[in-house]
Amino acid sequence: MSHTRLYRHGVLEAEGFPVADVSDHVSDPACAIWFDLCAPSPADLAVISEELGLHKLAIEDVLHDRQRPKLDVYDSHLFLTVYGEQFDSGTGQLTSTEINVFITRNALVTVRENDRFDIQEVIRRWDASRDLAKHGVSFLLHGLLDVVVDGHFEIIQALDDQIEALEGELFDEQPSRELQRHTFALRKSLVQFRRGVLPMREVINSLMRRDLHVVEAAMAPYYQDVYDHVLRVAEWTDSLRDLVSNIRETHLSQQGYRLNAIMKKLTSWAAIIAVPTMITGFYGQNVPYPGSEQPIGFWTSAIVIVTASVGLYVAFRKRDWL
Structure with a gap:
């Protein structure tokens, strides 16, 4: 029709x-x-x-x-x-x-x-x-x-x-x-x-x-x-x-905010990891150091690593970077 x-x-x-x-x-x-x-x-x-x-x-x-x-x-x-x-x-x-x-x-x-x-x-x-x-x-x-x-x-x-x-x-x-x-x-x-x-x-x-x-x-x-x-x-x-x-x-x-948050976290973890790397690297030099070849040297470096890492972690958490 x-x-x-x-x-x-x-x-x-x-x-x-x-x-x-x-x-x-x-x-x-x-x-x-x-x-x-x-x-x-x-x-x-x-x-x-x-x-x-x-x-x-x-x-x-x-x-x-x-x-x-x-x-x-x-x-x-x-x-x-x-x-x-x-x-x-x-x-x-x-x-x-x-x-x-x-x-x-x-x-x-x-x-x-x-x-x-x-x-x-x-x-x-x-x-x-x-x-x-x-x-x-x-x-x-x-x-x-x-x-x-x-x-x-x-x-x-x-x-x-x-x-x-x-x-x-x-x-x-x-x-x-x-x-x-x-x-x-x-x-x-x-x-x-x-x-x-x-x-x-x-x-x-x-x-x-x-x-x-x-x-x-x-x-x-x-x-x-x-x-x-x-x-x-x-x-x-x-x-x-x-x-x-x-x-x-x-x-x-x-998206920019999330990227910034991710970068803050990565940077914070990198800073935490850098401390033990720095200390162990320093003590790894081929020169005598306080506590060299003694147990006290190992425990001193271990305590410094843990203390510095925990301190950085707490500081970053307070700033909401982690």
């Missing part, structure tokens, strides 16, 4: 019809049409471009991946790029799905680069708000953006939980190498996530401009709610990025 829908006067009239039938309704101002393309070929895009009068630069942006989230304004339509995000809590890796949207007066076209973004969730969101369907494309676009931004919100919460767990592991007796690997993976995911989230503030704010005539007055509060969520996610992302950087710096500081 094709992902297509036809609303007439705010009522769902048809769905699942072939994309080729869109041209039969696109000129009717009473209709609001949506259809979805997943990984379309250049030929598919050429067909819809001719049907809807889409600008060739917008079509080129669809064919070239990794566009920045943006809103481009053309004479006959708007072109929107957003990203649906998926997060793997096991590996800490983030996967992004580019979603391009063509917005005309009474048609909404979504173009997904792959099927990782759940378009069925968008349909369920529309069905849950049927009373708003009378607002046409403004209603359809809101449902899509609401799902995308809610997905961002869920991911930032998952990232927050992961980073909180890292903080708990940071002060374990012996932090594992896995902690360092996970920290770098989360930092990389946050940087990628930030690139897809921060421009959304500008995108949503531009959509709400009155001169674009995209958001109807009755839908403005709903778009404002989406905008508030975008701001919260953006601010949360910045704070988590700083927190991950602090965790990394703390981990490096702990």
